[in-house]
Amino acid sequence: MELFPILKKAKLDFSRPTFNDTNIILPTARDTIASLPGNLADDEFSANEESDYLQNSEKETENINVYLRIRPTNNVCNMYKFTTDKVIVSQVDHTKNVNITEKHYSFTSVLNEAVDQVQIYDQIVRPTLSNPFASTGATFASYGVSSSGKTFTILGGSDFTAGLVPRAITQIFTEFQNFIAEFPCVKVTRDEIRELCDDDVESEMKTVDDFIFECAKLNKGKQLSNWSSKSIQENHNFSPKEEFEDRIYIWVSFVEIYNEKITDLLYNASSKSTFKTLKIYSNKGNSYIPGLTWFFVSKIDDALNILKYGLSKVSYASTKINDHSSRSHTIFTINLIAENKSGFQYSSFKFCDLAGAEKSKKAGNVGERLKEAGGINNSLLVLGRCLEAVHHNQSKNNKKTAEIVVPVRDSKLTFLIQSSLLGYEKFFMIVNLFPTSDFFEENLNVLKFASIAKQIVVRQVEVKKFKRPSLRFSYLMQSQLNNSIDINRTCNRINEENETFDESDLDFSYEWNKMSNEQLIEQLRKQKEEIEVIKKLYVQKEQDYIDSEMKLRQDVVKQYKQIHENLSKRNAADKEHLEYYYQQKMDSLKQSYERKLSEAYDEIEDLRRSLYKAIKKNSKQNEEKDINESNEEQEDESCEDDLIEIDD
Ligand SMILES: Nc1ncnc2c1ncn2[C@@H]1O[C@H](COP(=O)(O)OP(=O)(O)OP(=O)(O)O)[C@@H](O)[C@H]1O
Incomplete structure (x- = not known):
């Protein structure tokens, strides 16, 4: 009996993929049956559903959240008045002593000088990060002079x-x-989620371990960060979630935009990779930086x-206004990928520290600072133009007028966010x-900019969900790592899937004209038997495949x-070596000081003796001398006595 023609037709490949293949997909029984001749597959596995991602229904709209934070000062200009969500700026004509203008700028909330870092975080960021996969992500940007x-x-x-x-x-x-994954089995690349092959997983682990090791070495074994996660936790009372079904992969990047050039702040100078100028690309409104x-x-x-x-790589400089002024825009991004049995989803959170929006003259910028200021102002101007264009396009009055192109491409900053x-x-x-x-004029521009931003409406777009092909290698590996793999469940699923196989849909019309009914029935019976054998063989093969894969x-x-283990041993060995090295150094220093000290004691002793x-x-x-003097005195006295006696 010829078993393989149908398999060949279905282009099945039972050869074992190697670990060097990225994105290897093990064909499931269902996938195979879907590719058999005739319409044997379930409707739910139609081509449309096999597309890259599923789209959720469109969500509600909301305005951009614009918060005003006031820096504490004893010198508040009396032209500002603050309410809980407004700033009222009055400009006075001093010659007539009357208000000439009063402008109102409204905000999501005005956070006065008494509002501390903990409260700012709890109000602005915490709710979004508590439920990070409810949206595709968020950008948090600070703006001001x-x-x-x-x-x-x-x-x-x-x-x-x-902060x-x-x-x-x-x-x-x-x-x-x-729920945090220990191994980097998935990564976002060019705005798509990619499962990593085992070589890549290993190399990513090694890269980050080496980097952390380098950081620690640079800092001579001390912890680099100033922050204690424990005290931040205590500030906020964060507590671990119990009810969450997904596994989360966390990836971070850090870039600086300086003079319209993008720099990778996590570029490790000691690594073998050569430094490249980075470029931004975009895919359906999302930007990414290859490399x-x-x-x-x-x-x-x-x-x-x-x-x-x-942060240690960011460009800072001293200006007239700020001794430690950031001369660039920096963007720290946290990508979170959630994985569950049905697929993946990711959210990206960007934190932008924008450069100052002041006039160059005020900052005392000359030479290099002036060139920087040109770049800074250009990107902030483009940012303003983008917000204006979006606002114009969304504004009800402009429904009949032509839409303006939002000039996001005109600066690196706007292109990136x-x-x-x-x-x-x-x-x-x-x-x-x-x-x-001092900054009255610049602050007015800042407030104007903010008020435009505040009016912009954000469509909460659908969250991209990337469907997982069943039985992906990395998924199995992750499950195995967590001791949660249930091979029987997997096999049962394959069997259940096979049950949807319905041969009655087979179309053998091309033979019908030539055969009698009996022949046809016989032919059909044989073919059914053949299919049964193939099904059993296939399930068996897949089972074998899974077994060997698990091994x-x-x-x-x-x-x-x-x-x-080796890496930790290496770290421990290096630590031991450093400790030994410094201990030796300390001992020899101690000995030399002791020697010098004892020499000094000897000298002191000699001096003491000489002094004594x-x-x-x-x-x-x-x-x-005293004896001599007293002898002389006695002699004098006896002479005097003799003289007296003579006189007498
Ligand atoms: N809310 C605040 N409470 C206490 N100190 C503050 C506050 N805001 C700013 N400062 C202090 O003011 C100084 C300047 O702040 P910062 O460097 O953050 O300004 P910046 O806007 O980032 O300036 P630049 O654009 O020049 O980098 C710092 O010493 C900072 O500690």
Whole structure:
């Protein structure tokens, strides 16, 4: 009996894929049956549904969230009045002492100087990150003149003054601690989720381990970050979630846009990769940077150290306004990928610390600073133009007029955060205001900019869900790692799927004209038998395949564990070596000091002896002198007595 013609027709390949193949898909019984001649597959597996992602129904719209944060100062300009959601700016004509203008700028909320870092985070970021897969992601950007507190808001100082990014990292790692993946089995590449083959998983693990090791070495074994995740947790009372079904993969990147050039802040100079100028591309309104470093993180301290490392590479300079002024826009991105049995979904969270929106003259910019300021102002101007264009297009009065093209491509900054500007992602702007009279004009521009942003409506677009092909290698591996694989369940599923197979749909019309009914029935019977045999064979083959794959999985997991153990041993050995080296150094220093000390003691002793001798000698001489003097006196007295006697 010829078993394989149908299999050949169905283009099945039972050869075992190698681990070097990326995105290998093991064909399931259902996939195979779907590809058999005739319409044997279920309707639910139609071509349309096999498309890359499923789309949810469109969600509601909401305005961009624009918060005003006021930097504390004792010198508040009296032209500002603040309410809970408004700033009223009155300009006075001093010659007549009357108000000439009064402008109202409204915000989602006005956060006065008493509102601290903890409250800012709880109000602006925490709700979104508590439910990170409810949307495709969000951008949090700080905007304002130099020295108004943008960097303080986004990155902040240590612990209690930590900014939004370290707090966001702490929240994610605390709330989802029971669901965070340990191995980088999936990654977002060019805005698509890709499952990594085992070689890639291993190489990603090695890259991040080496990087963290480098960071630690650079910092001489100390923790790089200023932040203690424990105290941030205590500030917010974050607690681990119990009810969550997905596994979460966390990837981070950090870029700087300086003079319209994109720099990878996580580029590791000691690694072998050569530095490249990065370019941005976009795909359906989402931007991505090919070649950008993305680190997979599974530990909170690693994420904080990576952030700290990136910060050490940011371009800062001193200007007239701020001693430590960020001269560039920096964007720290956290990509979260959720994986469950039906597929993947990802959300991207960008934290942008924008450069100051002040005039160059005010900042005292000359030379290099002036060139930088040109780049900064250009991107902020384009940002303003983008918001204006979006607002124009959304405005009801403009329904009949032509839509304006939103010029996101005119600057690197706007191109990179286009998904938020075009309303595909949530956008949170924190407008920082330093309410002194020095920046009155610039602050007015900032407020105008913010008020336009506030009116923009964001369509909460559908969340992309990437369907998983069943029995992906990496998925099995991850499940195996978590001891949750249930091979019987998998096999049962295959059997259930086979039950949907219905031969009655087979169309053999091409033979009918030539055969009698009996022949046809006989032919059909034989073919049914043939199909039964093929089905059994197929299920058996797939079972064998799964068994051998599981064995391989176990070997790979063993190898990973071995690599990890080796790495930790290497770290421990290096630590021991460093400790030994410094101990030796300390001992030799101690010995040399002790030697010098004892020499000094000897010298002191010699001096003490000489002094003692000198004093003794001196006192002896004094005694002799006294004796001589008293002898002389006695002689004088006896002479005098003799003289008196003679006189008498
Ligand atoms: N809300 C605040 N509370 C306490 N200190 C603040 C606050 N906002 C800003 N500061 C302090 O003001 C100074 C300037 O802030 P920061 O560097 O964040 O300004 P910036 O807007 O990022 O400036 P630049 O654009 O020049 O980088 C810093 O010393 C910072 O600690």
